[in-house]
Amino acid sequence: MTVKYTPMLEQYLEVKRQHVDEILFFRLGDFYEMFFEDAKLASRELEITLTARDGGQTEKIPMCGIPYHSADNYVAKLIQKGFKVAICEQVEDPKQVKGIVRREVVRIITPGTVISDSLLPDNGNNFLVAVCEEDGVLAFAAADISTGEFTWTVLTGPYRTSGLCDHLFRLLPREIIFTSKLEEWKELESFLTNRLSGCTQTTLTALEPARLAELNRQHFSKELIPAQEVAIQAIGSLLYYLHNTVKSDLSHMNRLTRYESGDHLVIDATALRNLEITRNIREGGKKDTLLSVLDYTKTAMGGRLLKKWLEYPLVERNAIRQRQDALAELIGKSVLRQRLQACLADIYDLERILTRVEVGTANARDLVALKTSLLALPAIKEELQGTESSLLANAYLKLDTHSETANLLENAIVDAPPFSVREGGMIKSGYDLELDELHAISRDTKQFIQDIESREREQTGIRSLKVGYNKVFGYYIEITHANAASAPASYIRKQTLANAERYITPELKEFETKILGAQDKIVNLEYALFISLREHVKAELQAIQRTAQELAVLDVLQSMAEAAFRNQYIRPTINDQREIIIRDGRHPVVERLLVKERFVPNDTVLDHNENEVILITGPNMAGKSTYMRQVALLVLMAQMGSFIPAREASICPVDRIFTRVGASDDLATGQSTFMVEMNEVAQILKHATHNSLIILDEIGRGTSTFDGMSIARAVIEYLREKIKAKTLFATHYHELTVLEDYSPLIRNYSVAVKERGTEVVFLRRIVPGGADKSYGIHVAQLAGLPKRLTQRAQELLQELEAPGAGEQRETNKRSRDVKPQAAVSLFSSAAIDELLAVDVMTITPLEAMNALYRLQTLARQESGKL
Template sequence: MSKGPTPAMKQFYEMKSRYPGCVLFFQMGDFYETFGEDAELISRELDITLTSRGKDKNGERMPLAGVPIHAGEAYVARMVKKGYRVAVCEQVEDPKKAKGVVKRDVVRVITPGTVIDSSMVPSEGQAYLMALVPDGKHTRFGLAFLDITTGEFFVTTCRADDGGNGLLSAVDRAGPRECLLPHSLSPRLQPLLEGRGIALTPCGAEYFDHVGAVSLLTHQFSVSTLQGFGCDDMDEAVAAAGACLRYATETQKCDLSHISSMQTRMPEQGMLLDAITMRNLELTRNIRDGRADHTLLSVLDRTKTPMGGRLLRTFITSPLTDAAEIGNRLDVVEYCLNEPLRREMIRDLLHRFADTERIAGRIAYGNAGPRDLLTLRDSLERLPEVREVLSSHETALPSLLTEIRTQIRDHSEQVSLISTAIVDDPPVLARTGGVIRQGFSSELDEIRNIGRTGKEWIAAFQQQERERTGIKSLKIGFNKVFGYYIEVTKANLSLVPPEYLRKQTMSNGERFTLPELQEMEQKIAHAEERQSALEEELYTDVIIRLREAVTSLQATSQTIALLDLFSALADAAAENGYTRPVIEESGRLLITDGRHPVVEETLSSVGFVPNDAELDTGGDQIIIITGANMAGKSTYMREVALICIMAQMGSFVPAQRAVVGIVDRVFTRVGAFDDLASGQSTFMVEMVELANILNNVTEKSLVILDEIGRGTSTLDGYSIARAVLEFLHGTGKRGPRTLFATHFHEIVEVETDLKRVKNCHFAVKETGSDVVFLRKLIPGATDRSYGIHVARLAGIPGKVLQRAGEVLEKERNRAPASEGKRAPRYTQMLLLDAPESGCVTESPALIELKNLDPDSMTPRDALAKIYELQKKV
């Protein structure tokens, strides 16, 4: 008859049932052990040896894999990074005092969106937990984003009926690590989120209850209504925020007091950059490998603090549309640029600033280590110097910089507390001991003194016994099993006094004790035990006292982030020769000698050829760009878009002069991508992206279109490109500023038909059989693409190039066929089933086509239906 599970394993099964979907790290002494499927999983994922112990509920051998507790954080971090949720179950009572099995409980649940330990969170980006709630008609999503490492919390909304583009745009701007979603969410959206590397966590309906969310949020923020946060009428967003807060509280098992406010960020409050545009312009990730190098972020990131670096990402992905706010930012950048000495002093001070924002979060959470506190103190000590640098000036400070200076709080109380409480070189973990400074607690000093005098007494007692017994080799030792003992070798056993009490026999001698030695051992042991407990109490008290200043620390951190960011933008402007743009409420976009900020940096050794741009919704609204491949069309169009983004985020721009009429959205359609996983061809992807542009563009938008229609036949492609141009131009009204690059040379004739269209091309210098790309945009059209020359540069074999030249020359010289005699160029065979009994059955595809309601279909749905019907016929 098989025995049932041990008491400890009963605890394991109970915890496992309470935390389904989590890998359970179960403390057994000095190890975190995993059992069953969890053990097999971490053995595979972490390359840990898999063993077995005992039997499971079914009588089979129980798989076992464990890791030492002192290294547990590193293993947990690796599991979370791979997208798993880990529940940490620890012993919550002293095993020495336990009656029966030691009590255990889950002390925290660590998930990709709720990590707070410094080893698990990269300093350069946010660590958002996201929640997603659709409205009743599935036309909009309410979204919430919470970073528990900093307390940043905001809500927003996006459209749900645009094929997921609005959702992906919001996701790409924030970069969440985990998303909470209802079980009822459309399955088609889940692959979109997973494709962004987001861990998905389905939750029950109770998480997204609006009434419960309002109650939870108002209690967290100590308010009676959410009206002051601007989201009172955003039921779905509020429900999402409630889900985030509830999930964070349940997983962290503590009061997250540093989450003290919430913002409402609506898309229309700033320039809207969708996921496609952020990808095409490579704002924070490059297209090649998804890393941050060779992006706008990498060019501008001269920040000295982690907070400043995170804020820069926000500025880049969320430019402003308020000219006054943009002007305030530019004023600060200009001041920093014109005060190079003061700027360098500030940057030198900030260079030694720690991530105070996240340290404040760890203080609120309760897991800040002693070294965190010293790092915080060293940073706060520099605040008076920063304030002094901003105060001692001859030039009047811009209004925003004055506001920043006044927001630098006084943290002398926290600096004093940490300095008096924590030793100069503390251990990593507080529980190790030796953290509290001498003089901070008289009780602790007295206990430590007992420990020191006790050990001095031991040394003196050893010398005393040597002299009394005449045993010169007598020594007093200690181990955890037997405590203090007197050790005598075999050769000297005859000299042992009769009052010695035998304790242990050894191979080379014996160990003894005496009543006075036992008494001192108890005093020392009690002192060490009391010292450890008291140090832990004192350290916890320091954390509690610092917790009162968390809100103030967060505000100071955000102020330092702003100062760091503006000085970094000024530094980039000084080094790269950027100029201040003119921001105005108009339809103009004038750029003189504009440069692509990223390409310019890459080509620093050979030089970048600058170009002008002149667009105006009431003048040259659309510029058609023709010319050679590799002449620079794509680079030019991207640089115009990047200059607009840089200007409206508050940065100086790479141009001799720039006048930017506020842009509400930047749309881009460039490059060739397909989405085979969802069955979309390159051309289908192009049309879907184009549909998004045409359905959402306004006269304040900037549209970048590169090679529209090239994914289909020449005639179809030209027709689409022409129609798109006419649509964007509009009839008798203003349209969006548009750059339109094309190899359909016939389309240049549009300039004579549409009054706000202008032709330009990139100059090429022909030298015999070779061409030189001059990279200069000049007025007028061209009918040459020089594709064969580009093929030569790419290394295409000579025979192929020679034959291509012959075919090209033959096509150029071909005489047009006379009317009615031209040979057919295409043939198409249509196979039909033979009709039965002379009856013709109507095609099912035709029947379906007749029953369609075009007015209720989106362009994307219509295109998808066309492909479906085409397959049927």
């Protein structure tokens, strides 16, 4: 039996059938209503009352609703939870329609397509990503509709999926769409579930593949479109999805740029996390990161660009030096820097305002913010006049003041308009004569009536004449019967009463028409004028976008200059000698956190002549990890064009920075601390080149002493013999210091320690030479372990270190060992190559145990050499 609903519900169901994946906000008067399962879901997730409505010839159906003017807050809650919302509006005026008002979905809001300020991070992007795979090639496209950014790249080779994961970790997309079944989808899905989910809520959306080349050609200029079909699919998928959700021509998304890894210092997800560049490890926020140290930006656009510069540093020397030149000028000209900061403080988020203009959601407050921003441009341009560095001088030449648009908005929009564009009160008096007249009529109705009445009395000589109004006849002139003969011929009799006659005149009828429809006309005329202003801005959209980009660059430059000035940073020399030389370097974050003590600076020399591998030994808590992170951060800062905390420095750009620091397990994927460590080391050894910088901390500590020591030594030798990268390697295995005797490119360093009897003081100074012990018991004492316990540990240590103890232990071990079946040296390249052949991202626990057993067997063969 066919269920019959009311005509309105039938209309709702027809729309809902086209939007089964979204929660449908169905406009009814001043509310968005939801019905059936949508109502139950929205009621639960939004914590609003679930009611019921008569469905016609059916039982009551579930229903809930929200006021349309506060919809953003409710949409934000649903989007944060990963839902999608379809906004269905009335597209006809209910006053002019008999029957059901026509309704259409005007926009679909998804986590990756939000544009409302209340739904977006202030200084962060909101990326939507598309991933396509074809014949073993991955294409990756990312767009931020709120700012107009659109980038893409192609990933090939056996490590393409790990490269994709690195991109995703930097971008933290809110939504990912995919159009094909990826060969490595399990690996990507694991990454999204176990890594990305800890940083952001990511929604996955499947999209049917289609031929999208024509859509690309319609949107982007021919020279921007890639040749690879898989890239065309990724870009086209994003465009297709955006057109179907935002339902706009998206002309503000006109920059299609390709990411080339060779143009930037590559920082993978592990290094980005370990170095706490833009997000800290604890809660993923900005606090205590390198970004927090350098961020003195005044605009949201500058804040987003600074984050991008940190995550994508440069490798091209001239580009780095151009940024350095601009910083040097801004640091040397404090007045210029301070005036730029004051001007930039008046700049709103132009990129996002322009997006709302493009998609038709910008309100009058957005245009006021745009006007305020544009009015600040002449002062900025004036300050830049006469600057010498290329970036600042070019900004002066490229910066358009958009004076015509600024003046138009200044003359048209009131300074404090209402939020809604449908209520009037937006347009200044004097901007439109018809509007001014309507306002005057609406405001001075009584005065108009009095003026007409006084004038008619004077012209007719009838002192008792009066002007009145009723709902049936409208405005009229009333004259008593005694004076009716004196009524002018132009008066038109409208009604006869017992003691008076009522008349109308063309003037009074015209006034009536104006006054009765004045308020509606005001609202409609103001809206029309506002739309005209918005269309004017839309015509200038690309030009204002270019200005916004220049302002963002200026903001980042002044921010880095301010940080350098406040923290006494120096300009590093950018060399082409493949060397890193830092004198009195300081950790940019740690030195800011110290309150009661002074940060101890340290020197660094890394090259390919005598200092290719720096082996650092010494106790825990002495500063090894801080020192190594410090070197990596200073190199990164130098390559983004920043000044750095040091006395002097000469740095050659590196192609990648790798880190393996800290101890953590991955319970979600069943990986122990040691397995995570081995995964990260394997990734480094697979991707590093001789132009990379590698930071390795405590390799091998997650297993037995001899196993760990053997792996650590094998890794060092592999780095030295096959990769030849500049490497900082910290270890507790002070026995490894003998490696300096085997290679002229390995140098021993240690953390200086001052001993006073049983007391140990860590001096935080990295000095030449290796440590001869690890001071672990001293660290245990500092941690507060019971004195009796640490004393017993000291006794056991003396027994273990007694002459002959090592030989006896080895004899005992060999008596228990099975005869090794392999005769391959652990330190040989063949052994490491065999280890690297294992795909550590997909290895099973059993395979991992077998691999470790083989390593143990090999380690025992070489243990005597240690």
